[in-house]
Amino acid sequence: MKKLLRNPVLFLVLIFSLTIFVTSCGTDGSQKKKEGDISKQAANNMNEKAMEEFNKSKLIFYSLPSPLETAMLIKRAGAVYDEDLLNPIDNINRYTTNLKMALNLGIYSADLSYTSLFDQTQSSVQYMSNAKKLADGLGILNAIDENTIKKLENNMNNRDMVLDIISETFMNSNAYLSEENRPVMAVSVLIGGWIEGLYIATKLTNGSLVNNKKLIERIVYQKLSLYTVMNLLDEYKGNKDADYLLGKMRELKVIFDQVKIRNTSKVEASTDEKNKVTTIKADSEVDISQEVFNKLLKKVDEIRTEFTS
Amino acid sequence: MIFLFAVYVFVATQTDAQCFSYARAVCKTELGDFVHDGNYNATILSEGETAEIYKTFFTGQEYRIIVCKVDSLPQVDFQIIDEKEEILFDSKEHGGVNIWDFKLETTQQLIIRVEVSEKDKTSNEKVSGCVSILFGIKRE
Numbered sequence: 001m002k003k004l005l006r007n008p009v010l011f012l013v014l015i016f017s018l019t020i021f022v023t024s025c026g027t028d029g030s031q032k033k034k035e036g037d038i039s040k041q042a043a044n045n046m047n048e049k050a051m052e053e054f055n056k057s058k059l060i061f062y063s064l065p066s067p068l069e070t071a072m073l074i075k076r077a078g079a080v081y082d083e084d085l086l087n088p089i090d091n092i093n094r095y096t097t098n099l100k101m102a103l104n105l106g107i108y109s110a111d112l113s114y115t116s117l118f119d120q121t122q123s124s125v126q127y128m129s130n131a132k133k134l135a136d137g138l139g140i141l142n143a144i145d146e147n148t149i150k151k152l153e154n155n156m157n158n159r160d161m162v163l164d165i166i167s168e169t170f171m172n173s174n175a176y177l178s179e180e181n182r183p184v185m186a187v188s189v190l191i192g193g194w195i196e197g198l199y200i201a202t203k204l205t206n207g208s209l210v211n212n213k214k215l216i217e218r219i220v221y222q223k224l225s226l227y228t229v230m231n232l233l234d235e236y237k238g239n240k241d242a243d244y245l246l247g248k249m250r251e252l253k254v255i256f257d258q259v260k261i262r263n264t265s266k267v268e269a270s271t272d273e274k275n276k277v278t279t280i281k282a283d284s285e286v287d288i289s290q291e292v293f294n295k296l297l298k299k300v301d302e303i304r305t306e307f308t309s
Numbered sequence: 310m311i312f313l314f315a316v317y318v319f320v321a322t323q324t325d326a327q328c329f330s331y332a333r334a335v336c337k338t339e340l341g342d343f344v345h346d347g348n349y350n351a352t353i354l355s356e357g358e359t360a361e362i363y364k365t366f367f368t369g370q371e372y373r374i375i376v377c378k379v380d381s382l383p384q385v386d387f388q389i390i391d392e393k394e395e396i397l398f399d400s401k402e403h404g405g406v407n408i409w410d411f412k413l414e415t416t417q418q419l420i421i422r423v424e425v426s427e428k429d430k431t432s433n434e435k436v437s438g439c440v441s442i443l444f445g446i447k448r449e
Contacts, residue, residue, distance in 0.1 A: 061360065062364075063350060063362050063364040064348075065346070066347040066348050067347070068347045069446060167346065168347075170347030171333065171348070175329040175332075175333075178349060214369075217368075217416075228364070228365060266395075267417060269397035276409060277371070277411065278398050280366075280397055281415065
């Protein structure tokens with residue numbers, strides 16, 4: 001080893017070789033990937049068509065509505081603003097485990113989105129501040145810094161700017177957790193935001209299936225997002241936090257299974273070439289009884305209470 | 310010497326961080342009147358590889374999909390597919406566009422399939438790079 005250190009050329013060759021070894025799993029925009037020895041051996045035993053399929057790998061991602069999209073869906077369904085529904089700012093002191101911090105980062109992000117869409121400037125700053133504390137607690141570097149909060153304060157009267165800031169901070173957190181190999185935490189943030197959106201929407205109905213049909217529709221179609229949540233969590237079965245969340249989602253699924261959503265016609269698309277917009281249409285039927293709706297309200301309340309306690 | 314080694318390895322392994330930076334700096338600029346939904350969908354793909362995103366799209370919102378790729382990758386195409394695998398939109402039929410808007414009259418779960426084409430199918434050397442898929446929601 002001492003001889004090596006005295007010989008700079010040899011040392012640099014060693015460093016270079018080690019780096020190639022370390023970085024062989026990753027790729028960048030200009031690196032070329034060669035077929036490995038294992039795939040060459042497999043190729044000898046497969047016919048040409050199978051080899052073509054073998055070489056084409058398919059990655060699958062499941063994407064939940066973000067806290068921002070959830071808040072936008074609620075507002076566009078005619079929801080009103082009710083600050084009493086939101087997770088109190090002071091509750092933040094309760095969250096000391098990574099799971100609780102991640103869930104409530106999602107919850108506070110949803111609350112932040114909701115307050116911003118209703119131009120509640122003071123509350124928005126407080127919720128952003130809470131989101132920052134939780135992001136810091138989770139070690140998410142630079143997701144939300146003091147400049148972000150200042151930027152929010154300085155642009156409070158510009159809703160477009162506020163939404164851009166919120167979406168940027170969410171993307172920063174989401175990307176950081178994913179790329180730091182903490183996918184369960186990333187999923188937990190999304191689930192926290194999703195449950196908060198569902199909670200706010202269900203509470204705003206006051207238990208009635210007739211007062212706001214648009215909002216009811218939004219709630220009912222969350223059944224489709226629930227499948228996404230469960231598929232996301234399924235990938236991390238065996239992880240303690242993922243198993244806990246999967247258990248909670250299964251309790252919700254028992255109720256959503258009693259909600260019927262059915263396309264009654266084929267899904268069709270028509271494209272406006274000039275404006276570059278495609279409209280996707282299908283007739284569908286939705287069926288939910290008052291009894292099932294009551295069960296859903298109760299279960300969402302229960303899960304959200306558990307997450308925020 | 311040890312410091313230089315550490316710096317060199319650090320720089321060489323930051324490919325995922327570059328993907329995020331790329332998505333943020335380049336892809337997001339094409340959102341226009343749409344606000345980014347905040348979700349991060351980016352990954353390293355190689356020629357011939359496919360990625361699929363399963364996502365629920367809601368009625369009453371107009372969406373913009375932007376598919377970006379680094380310059381070194383060949384053409385990347387995308388399709389919007391329903392749960393019965395029917396193709397509702399194919400970018401190949403629209404001049405290989407990377408941005409498209411769509412809206413739904415009924416909420417649906419759809420699949421966005423993204424495929425990296427191959428420059429040379431006979432070659433064993435495959436270029437790989439960052440591909441990012443962003444969704445925007447039209448502002449009110």
